[in-house]
Amino acid sequence: MKKLVLLFSLFLTGTLVACGGAQEWDSSSNITLYTRDTSSGTRAGFMSGIGFDEAAEDDSLLADGFVIKDNTGILTSMATDEYGIGYISLASLDNTVKGLQFDGVAPTIANVINNTYGLKRPFNYVTRSLDDFANDTERDITLAFIAFLQTTDGADIVTNEGAIPLSSSESWDDIKADYDICLQDNSAVTIKFGGSDSIEKIALALTAAFAPKCGNFVPEHDHTGSSDGFKRTQGSEKDGDNYKHVGFASRPFKDTEVGTEGTQGQLAWDAIVAIVHLNNEVTNVTPEDLKKIYRGDYATWEQLLS
């Protein structure tokens, strides 16, 4: 029995020693990569933000030995792994990890809204041309929805879904008097939403909240990608079977996607932040640095710091 107790206490001390090993941060250590899996929208946003689009859906382009985790998994891992680097959506950043500056700009919501923080993408919307709706009811509901996006109610929904809304001051109750269409029963009207699939969750939440406020119109969602956002509202497919009333794009509209006056705008920012352990000496990265890290050109932290 004595031997058993001795053995057990030895094991415990061993464990404690193992856990309490407070060593200096060693820059010659290898970098451990953390990434989301290939179906993640955050991964797509991050990879395009650092100029490594081709790795958004291709694991084999990443350096060997990466760890695949979800948003929370990466956050908690970075509190443990002193030599890891990962990325999470900015909304989930807390003080258990270090959020890296991107091109010298600190990752804060204020810096996203004033458009100085670079690792982000806009969530944009586009509607049909105002003279191109089948009837006035559909047009007015669409306009009311766009107005709803700019309210504090819309902003709350965007925040809940992990994105960063643009600043807004009025609530829906303040402006709903301008939208008589929402007073009547619209349950026979279907409004079609499409475009970026990264925005699908936000769009679903927005329409689910807005439909009851606007005569219970029926929102129909079919999100197939950013390029279909413009194409199916004002572009080549606007009169096809897949036409939409509102399209979304999780990137800036291209020069070829300029619609008629007053039909396009932004509803939110999707900001991503590269995170490391608090002990990590790195504080700032450039897009090129991150690309080199994820591609495996930098294997150790030394190489990045030198």
Place this chain on the structure above:
Amino acid sequence: MDFIKKQFGKIKDLFHFNSKKEVVDFIIKLFFLISTIVSASFIVIIIVFITKEGIKPFVTDNGGIGSVNLVRFLTGTTWLEGTAFKSNLYSVGFIIINTLYISLLSLLIAMPIGVLTALFIAKIAPKRLSEILRTVIELLAAIPSIVYGLFGSGIILVFVYNLAKVFGVQSPGGNSVLATVLVLALMILPTITALSEVAIRSVEKDIEHGSLALGATKTQTNFKVVLTSAKSGIFSASILGIGRALGEATAVSLVAGNARSGPTLSFFQTTSTLTSTMLQGLKETTGIDYDIRFSVGIVLMVVILLTNAGLNFVKKRIGNVHVK
């Protein structure tokens, strides 16, 4: 009431029953038969559904991507080469090896501990203590796997990360073979303990008394007589344990690191199992990338069947001492 009586009469005439009793008996039997058919048909429905979905990537051209090569799928060392949704170069060969390796290691840890615990509870501990311990083991067995996963990602990952540091190895945040094995060993421990305890308790007292009468000590008897007599039951316990280890998904995917190539034999590097690979991104993917997870499911079912058949074969070879 009249209606029921009428129906009774009809059945009675139809099947030439002699009395009302026989009709009731017949109906009850029919009821049992129907429940059996319902429960048994689920296995058929599941197998048909999984096979139907899982075979798709191999026989169709997956919307222009091209069909998946079966040999490559079963022997390759990288989960997917090329861009997701645009490539058909899937393989699970290394994942099969990872899965078997991890399950075997966790069994190696859990079995000795489980069997010794069972021996203690069944033979050595005082009655009150053994009752308390038995409840504890039952509680452990009832803890859902996600809780083990959270425990693993909160405690075991940190432990493994620091342990690796002591050995001078840099582990990716503790996400590793070792962390997975420890979590799985914890999970299958109660199964093995509970079943081994039943096996040990059902060893006949006569055998034990005989051994004691021959002058063997209690400990000698426990190890050389009781355990050898119960070995068949203990082996069954291990079979169930390894079944749970092979099939566990949630907890594993939280601590394995989900490596996309391998196999991983090194303790401190990331790994992946068939189940964790199926789970990764399952809710957000479509097309071939979704269907292929069903193919992995077929592979998993085959692996489990083969493992069980193999272990049962070994169990028969070990032989059996007569137990109650």
